[in-house]
Amino acid sequence: MADVTAPPLREFPIPPKVEPDAMAASKPYVAPEKIQEAIGFPGQLVENWHEKAIGRMGELLRDYRSLRVYLDSCVHCGACSDKCHYYLGTGDPKNMPVARQDLMRGVYRRHFTVAGKLFPKLVGAKELTKEVLDDWYKYYNQCSECRRCSVFCPYGIDTAEVTMAAKEILDSVGYGQKYSNEIIGKVHKIGNNLGLPGPALEDTLLGLEEDTKEETGCDVRFPLDQKGAEVLLVTPSADFFAEPHVESLIGYAKVFHAAGVSWTLSSHASEAGNFGLFIGNYDQMRKIALRIREAALELGVKRIIVGECGHAWRVAYSFWNTLAGIGAGGDDKFSVELQSQLDMRYRQPTHICEYTWDLIEKGALTFDKEKNDHRVVTFHDSCNVARASRMGDTPGGQFEIPRNIIKAVANNYVEMRPGTTREATFCCGGGGGLLTDELLDLRVKGALPRMESLREVADGGGVNFMATICAICKAQFTKILPYYGFNRSMVGGVHQLVSAAIRLGDKH
Amino acid sequence: MAIEVNGKTYETDEEGYLVNLADWDKDIAAAIAVEEKIDMTDNHWEVVNFLREYYDEYQIAPAVRVLTKAIGKKLGAEKASNQYLYELFPYGPAKQACKIAGLPKPTGCV
Numbered sequence: 001m002a003d004v005t006a007p008p009l010r011e012f013p014i015p016p017k018v019e020p021d022a023m024a025a026s027k028p029y030v031a032p033e034k035i036q037e038a039i040g041f042p043g044q045l046v047e048n049w050h051e052k053a054i055g056r057m058g059e060l061l062r063d064y065r066s067l068r069v070y071l072d073s074c075v076h077c078g079a080c081s082d083k084c085h086y087y088l089g090t091g092d093p094k095n096m097p098v099a100r101q102d103l104m105r106g107v108y109r110r111h112f113t114v115a116g117k118l119f120p121k122l123v124g125a126k127e128l129t130k131e132v133l134d135d136w137y138k139y140y141n142q143c144s145e146c147r148r149c150s151v152f153c154p155y156g157i158d159t160a161e162v163t164m165a166a167k168e169i170l171d172s173v174g175y176g177q178k179y180s181n182e183i184i185g186k187v188h189k190i191g192n193n194l195g196l197p198g199p200a201l202e203d204t205l206l207g208l209e210e211d212t213k214e215e216t217g218c219d220v221r222f223p224l225d226q227k228g229a230e231v232l233l234v235t236p237s238a239d240f241f242a243e244p245h246v247e248s249l250i251g252y253a254k255v256f257h258a259a260g261v262s263w264t265l266s267s268h269a270s271e272a273g274n275f276g277l278f279i280g281n282y283d284q285m286r287k288i289a290l291r292i293r294e295a296a297l298e299l300g301v302k303r304i305i306v307g308e309c310g311h312a313w314r315v316a317y318s319f320w321n322t323l324a325g326i327g328a329g330g331d332d333k334f335s336v337e338l339q340s341q342l343d344m345r346y347r348q349p350t351h352i353c354e355y356t357w358d359l360i361e362k363g364a365l366t367f368d369k370e371k372n373d374h375r376v377v378t379f380h381d382s383c384n385v386a387r388a389s390r391m392g393d394t395p396g397g398q399f400e401i402p403r404n405i406i407k408a409v410a411n412n413y414v415e416m417r418p419g420t421t422r423e424a425t426f427c428c429g430g431g432g433g434l435l436t437d438e439l440l441d442l443r444v445k446g447a448l449p450r451m452e453s454l455r456e457v458a459d460g461g462g463v464n465f466m467a468t469i470c471a472i473c474k475a476q477f478t479k480i481l482p483y484y485g486f487n488r489s490m491v492g493g494v495h496q497l498v499s500a501a502i503r504l505g506d507k508h
Numbered sequence: 509m510a511i512e513v514n515g516k517t518y519e520t521d522e523e524g525y526l527v528n529l530a531d532w533d534k535d536i537a538a539a540i541a542v543e544e545k546i547d548m549t550d551n552h553w554e555v556v557n558f559l560r561e562y563y564d565e566y567q568i569a570p571a572v573r574v575l576t577k578a579i580g581k582k583l584g585a586e587k588a589s590n591q592y593l594y595e596l597f598p599y600g601p602a603k604q605a606c607k608i609a610g611l612p613k614p615t616g617c618v
Contacts, residue, residue: 029522193615238617240571
């Protein structure tokens with residue numbers, strides 16, 4: 001593996017010196033034939049890749065007018081250039097969002113605009129050479145689709161859509177990324193990103209029941225495939241497997257226990273995450289989402305609640321209705337059946353934070369806040385929750401609700417610097433399908449802006465715990481915090497804090 | 509990629525994970541450990557052996573909690589922690605220990 005180095009924290013957050021090609025060697029492993037073909041993509045780079053790539057681009061432009069608008073409307077004003085965490089951390093000018101998206105914009109001009117066809121040089125049109133295609137592979141895999149740059153774009157260009165289109169074109173010519181595509185294959189085959197089969201899941205959940213009994217004295221259950229349960233909880237499979245993720249899963253179970261609500265997990269839909277979003281492939285995204293509908297129909301649940309996972313909540317909030325009929329919108333037979341089954345007095349789907357906060361507001365949960373007194377907590381907004389979804393009934397609910405929960409369960413809370421939180425939050429550095437070991441150097445560098453604001457509140461406010469509601473953020477920070485001199489265990493979930501403080505009625 | 513042990517060559521992926529689970533034996537594990545700069549003690553072997561046993565039964569590596577609990581039972585309650593596993597396998601117990609145990613790399617948001 002290449003050397004992994006963390007840049008020094010900057011005293012003033014000024015843009016870095018430009019270092020051309022600083023990250024030209026960074027790229028994820030290319031998906032091998034077996035992984036590509038398992039999800040219906042060509043096994044390797046096809047011979048007529050140029051023709052196919054341009055053809056696929058044309059189809060995307062036809063199907064998504066938004067893409068054409070994003071490619072047409074950029075005026076190169078530069079407002080985005082210093083907003084990307086990967087540019088700030090690496091100095092590579094191709095990581096300025098405008099330059100990264102120009103890798104595709106040039107090809108678009110050459111093949112899909114009159115001026116570009118006639119006078120390519122005058123309008124910055126570029127041919128799609130193998131070198132350009134390789135640059136796509138490198139630099140679109142240095143974009144975590146976090147959409148921070150879009151917040152600052154005066155034209156509202158959603159650069160993540162351009163990255164997603166590039167990844168889709170690359171997949172269509174057999175130039176896929178191993179990490180994301182292997183995971184998608186596992187979901188189709190086994191039901192979750194980890195490849196955790198039903199019996200292993202059952203064994204893991206039984207172990208958690210034992211642990212929680214030991215800790216609390218209460219019979220907190222972790223039900224699996226329980227027909228007739230009121231709630232289906234869909235959560236990232238990392239919650240079953242990894243630390244600190246599992247602490248939040250225990251938190252959800254305690255909330256359901258305290259509320260006296262019957263709930264269940266599903267071995268068929270044992271994954272909230274949906275990497276189909278990351279690779280910009282609607283069919284993959286739909287196929288993954290349909291598992292949740294199938295599980296909901298099979299189990300007969302009335303509510304679907306989503307655990308702490310950033311992009312899963314984006315897919316659930318923004319796409320599940322038309323992808324799978326969860327929520328209003330779908331009009332096929334199964335969607336109609338599901339909609340008559342779900343209890344529409346509740347938001348469908350509901351985020352676990354909305355659920356917990358509703359209970360807190362109703363006075364249905366009580367807490368021993370001092371159980372979190374050894375912590376000074378800050379909250380890291382995860383990009384897909386912050387910039388691509390909402391919670392609750394008021395604008396900004398996705399910012400307020402997690403913070404409200406933290407403040408209800410812990411006494412010490414400190415905000416990070418404005419401009420690095422809420423809609424302007426910085427990506428953890430590992431989102432969008434980049435959470436893979438061979439990209440560790442990029443991930444460490446991309447975490448720089450977040451680490452700078454964390455350092456400020458750690459030194460100035462005594463912060464020793466950064467709460468977040470995303471499995472990728474949790475895994476990424478656990479890995480990269482030590483590179484910046486922090487303890488890896490200072491990151492955890494909002495429901496980890498809930499778990500520590502919640503009072504369970506039948507404690508003895 | 510490949511790893512050579514006792515004069516025989518075994519196929520690995522780009523990151524050094526064994527491609528064929530059935531190839532694994534203790535000599536190969538020891539050779540991978542050398543590449544990972546891990547000095548294998550009895551406690552390391554306890555972890556590796558448990559991973560193998562669990563994988564045989566469930567076709568997946570155990571969750572970190574399952575692993576810490578099992579190690580606690582074998583090596584004493586004070587060693588039942590994620591922190592202790594990181595001391596044994598600094599790159600992360602899930603991935604590094606799996607690699608030495610000849611198991612596939614855990615995927616997903618871990």
